[in-house]
Amino acid sequence: MNGAPVDRHWRRPPFIANPLLRWSLFVGAGVYLALAFGTIDVDWPRIADGVPRGQRFIASFFPPDFTSRAGEIFEGIYESLWMTVTSTVVGIALSIPVGLGAARNLSPRVVYLACRAIVAVSRTFPEVILAIFFVKLFGFGPFAGFLALSLATVGFYGKLLAEDIEDMDPVQAEAVRATGASWWQWLVYAVLPQVLPRMIGLGLYRFDINFRESAVVGIVGGGGIGATLLTAFDRYEFDSAAAILLIIIGIVMAVEYTSGFVRKWVQ
Amino acid sequence: MAVRQQGELKVWQRRERGKQFAIWGAWLAGVAVFAYCWRLISEKTIWMFVTDAPRQAVDLAERMVPPKWEYMAKLWLPLWDTLNIATLGTVMALIIAVPVAFCAARNTTPSVIFVRPVALFIIVSSRSINSLVWALMLVTIIGPGVVAGILAIGFRSIGFCAKLLYEAIEEIDEKQVEAVTATGAAGGQVLAFGIVPQIMPAFAGISIFRWDINIRESTVLGLVGAGGIGLQLDASISTLAWTQVSVILLAILATVIVSEWVSAKVRHAII
Numbered sequence: 340m341n342g343a344p345v346d347r348h349w350r351r352p353p354f355i356a357n358p359l360l361r362w363s364l365f366v367g368a369g370v371y372l373a374l375a376f377g378t379i380d381v382d383w384p385r386i387a388d389g390v391p392r393g394q395r396f397i398a399s400f401f402p403p404d405f406t407s408r409a410g411e412i413f414e415g416i417y418e419s420l421w422m423t424v425t426s427t428v429v430g431i432a433l434s435i436p437v438g439l440g441a442a443r444n445l446s447p448r449v450v451y452l453a454c455r456a457i458v459a460v461s462r463t464f465p466e467v468i469l470a471i472f473f474v475k476l477f478g479f480g481p482f483a484g485f486l487a488l489s490l491a492t493v494g495f496y497g498k499l500l501a502e503d504i505e506d507m508d509p510v511q512a513e514a515v516r517a518t519g520a521s522w523w524q525w526l527v528y529a530v531l532p533q534v535l536p537r538m539i540g541l542g543l544y545r546f547d548i549n550f551r552e553s554a555v556v557g558i559v560g561g562g563g564i565g566a567t568l569l570t571a572f573d574r575y576e577f578d579s580a581a582a583i584l585l586i587i588i589g590i591v592m593a594v595e596y597t598s599g600f601v602r603k604w605v606q
Numbered sequence: 607m608a609v610r611q612q613g614e615l616k617v618w619q620r621r622e623r624g625k626q627f628a629i630w631g632a633w634l635a636g637v638a639v640f641a642y643c644w645r646l647i648s649e650k651t652i653w654m655f656v657t658d659a660p661r662q663a664v665d666l667a668e669r670m671v672p673p674k675w676e677y678m679a680k681l682w683l684p685l686w687d688t689l690n691i692a693t694l695g696t697v698m699a700l701i702i703a704v705p706v707a708f709c710a711a712r713n714t715t716p717s718v719i720f721v722r723p724v725a726l727f728i729i730v731s732s733r734s735i736n737s738l739v740w741a742l743m744l745v746t747i748i749g750p751g752v753v754a755g756i757l758a759i760g761f762r763s764i765g766f767c768a769k770l771l772y773e774a775i776e777e778i779d780e781k782q783v784e785a786v787t788a789t790g791a792a793g794g795q796v797l798a799f800g801i802v803p804q805i806m807p808a809f810a811g812i813s814i815f816r817w818d819i820n821i822r823e824s825t826v827l828g829l830v831g832a833g834g835i836g837l838q839l840d841a842s843i844s845t846l847a848w849t850q851v852s853v854i855l856l857a858i859l860a861t862v863i864v865s866e867w868v869s870a871k872v873r874h875a876i877i
Contacts, residue, residue: 351799375690379752389748396747418650421643428640463862464855467738467826471843476662478655481647555738559829562650572742584735591734 396577403585404578408571412583415567416590418481419553422563426485426553427546430492437493438500445504445530454497461494470556484561488549495548499541500534507533536602543598547591554587666848673856674849681838681857687752688834688861691827692820695759700813703764707771714775714801725768732765737823741832750831758832759820766819767812774808775801810876814869821865825858 440454473483515529557565710725741758786800828836
């Protein structure tokens, strides 16, 4: 035992094993941060000015004023809720054929590519941009918002449905097919039971997203609570705006609890 | 087993009668709600505009082609701003989300009665308010610009990241934590050697996932004045410069596709 003393100190293994990759990532991140902060022109006096302004702003949020604009707020929330219901239902209905088409193990190559393209395009553009265009085409009001949300739902739900179908257990599908089932029977008895529980959960999640998004499509004229919110901001009625935000938070929480309950019930 | 007696024959059915009725009832209620909501929307819609829409769409499409490619030269800087808004906003959100997630997770929170509800409220309120609404507020406070965009994306992402992270923390393997505790590790050491290594892959996955979403969201923040390519989009739409709009939309499409490709690569490398 007279060799060189061995360093027996334990070191935590690094998260990224390859040292070259690790260091180049660190250096890259450093360079990027330097560049990013270098090019952002920050108007420091304006931000410093914003501190007292922000305090006043936050102070004017309290107490939230639910009463003086109660009529408009109620109408806006109500409109948002219908838009959410209709766009979730229509979006999911449309996304079922798209999702089936976009599943690699179900459809021929041409259909697969076409459906994937639909999913990609509707997922790329945020709901607000879709809403701008639908407002141009269909005029102001909840119909434009409804279309924008439906289209966004198709992209979201179609993609997840397709991925879920691709991940299903092929053994069960083969078993049903071996009984001589037709394509429809095969779909209903082999594919549907496997994807349904998760899909119901995701449908409720999308309902939740659509409600939150319906608050912003109104900013560009697509109907719903967003228009009321924008008006409240424009008129500097921050207490009414605070009330609207609290109502949105409350509804989102309620939807979340309900969807947790329904999900347990389904499974 | 759900079986129906049909004379002498026993016929297999998928569900019991009561359950079948319950499902039909749920469908009926669903269809009724949908029909009611649809009627309310259609009352507020001017159907003449809707029937006119195909003509309008063709008209708009004609005005959007050919895209004015030379406008692209003016878009590189806004695109860089958009990238910065998404990246720095995600970084800011992650820095704040980590302590919030540890306070919200049932197994690491300092106090289930006092701290956890506060952390959960932070998560819910940050998640429920859209980044565009955050931007609307921040532009009023600190003025228009990239900083408002970064903060808006950051505030919006805290809830998302913290929620996924605290769910990951709650699902860790307690045996490893126990093993580290048994060596006599202090609280901080248990955290660093027992919990953090277990949630590291989830953390990396969440950051990439949110970054990808944020790229998409930061493209529209400019509509309310919070910087990025949305400013150009808003300006072009309000001046009816449709050939510029089509260039901007193509630029957004390309950015999103690239960011999706990058995040898929990184996720693949991690998992």
